[in-house]
Amino acid sequence: MAILNKLISAAVMTIVLTGCYSDFEPDIDSTPVVCINANAKVGEVLKIFATRTWRWTEINQDEGADIQLKDGEVSLYVNGELFEVLHYSEWDYHDPKYSWVNKQCGFLSSYYPQPGDKIKIMAHSPLYGDAEGEVTVPFPVEINEVESLVSDLDVCQEGNTVLYRANVSLGVRFTDPLDITNYYLFESNLNTYESSFHDTRVVFDYNSEPLFTEHVSSLESVISETSGYTVFSDRMVSGKTYPLHIRLNEIEYRVSSENGFESNKSYIRFALNSISESYYRHVISVWESNDGINGILGDVGLADPVWECSNVSTGAGVISAITPASIKVPLSSFFKED
CATH class of the missing domain: 2.60.40 (Immunoglobulin-like)
Structure with a gap:
């Protein structure tokens, strides 16, 4: 596979280097x-x-x-x-x-x-x-629960504060409705507005979830950029209850020794957004154009170009819809003893 990757890269570079200064412009209706x-x-x-x-x-x-x-x-x-x-x-x-x-x-x-x-x-x-x-x-699909498994826990007293460090594996569980085809966009973000400690941090890792790469072929997984996309369809989980596999890496969470967890109310918001088919297809077409194998080869003339998907009558633009459903999980919940 590495040899194939090098051969494709060499072919692409040959075409790019010999075609950089062409003045040719195709006769396209503009x-x-x-x-x-x-x-x-x-x-x-x-x-x-x-x-x-x-x-x-x-x-x-x-x-x-x-x-x-x-x-x-x-x-x-x-x-x-x-x-x-x-x-x-x-x-x-x-x-x-x-x-x-x-x-x-x-x-x-x-x-x-x-x-x-x-x-x-x-x-x-x-x-x-x-x-x-x-x-x-679309109608909302709620998150049922968030399961967590804490690893690499380290607790350190620093002056009048306590610093918690850990990695956490999550299962963000939801139930997909069976009667229709559903499309989703998963999001997560850290909110530290209610904390006086500004060194709270989390590194979100989505690479463990196979649904986020359902649109990626075996070849594309080797030669393309596949991270950063968290849209998916329900074709693999239709009508099922399923836990999205998310990792929180390198968590740093500080509290005061006096007030404990009440001194840092930082939380993570997990959102399972139901999106329209037009939203999903447009995002996937953007990936196919930029990082998919056909888009890569199309850029250098080895395949037909990949156009971004549109549901507008002129072929320009996208009319889409999104319905959020979210849940807040306090960072303290990963460190409190039952």
Whole structure:
């Protein structure tokens, strides 16, 4: 397998080195069309980004390409009924993870998606034409429980604090509904906002979970980058109860000697997000384009190019949906004695 890897690398490098300075540009129809991107997330107002497509040669180094449909109109339908007609606007956006406020522009609705809603978006531009697409908001799938196995535990007294170090193997258990095909995005993050100790740390390791690489072939597992993707389908676990295998490595958790675990209320939020098929297929197509074997060979002319998946009528953009379900696990739970 190592020899094959070297042969493929050598072939790719030969083509790249002999083709770097080609001025050839294929005769591809590059007439701009309307592009729609929207991700309907339960619990958040729907934002629709309707723009136009552009060529890389249009990009101004200082300002970028002017792609906004400022004279456009977007019609939003929910469950077959017209919900509202939107026009271009700008608004302030505050990400709760950060302190600063950013500007966003597009088509801001007043609609909050609900599980089971069928959403249709139609965009019109006097100059670039029409585009439309639809999505159904998935129902949530709850996390049943989080099982843990602590290893390499080390407890150290440091002045008036106690430092805990450990590695933890987890089973994040859920039950997949049998009646429909389901798609998921797994996420985890450490929250230390309620702690006065800022050296709390965790290294998340998803490499033990085979579902996260269900889209990877044997050859791709050797020559491609496969980490960093935590989307998966239920094709291997349909109707079953299954524990996602997650590792928390190099945990460092400090508490005061006086107040103990009450002095550090840091926790990990595990989220099992139910996502639409369009969300799943787009993410997988991005991986196939960037890291899949066909994408790698297509970049150098040895295979047909791999295009990112779209469910918009013009082939530009993605209309997707996501329904979160999460659980909070205090870091202290890994170190408290039963």
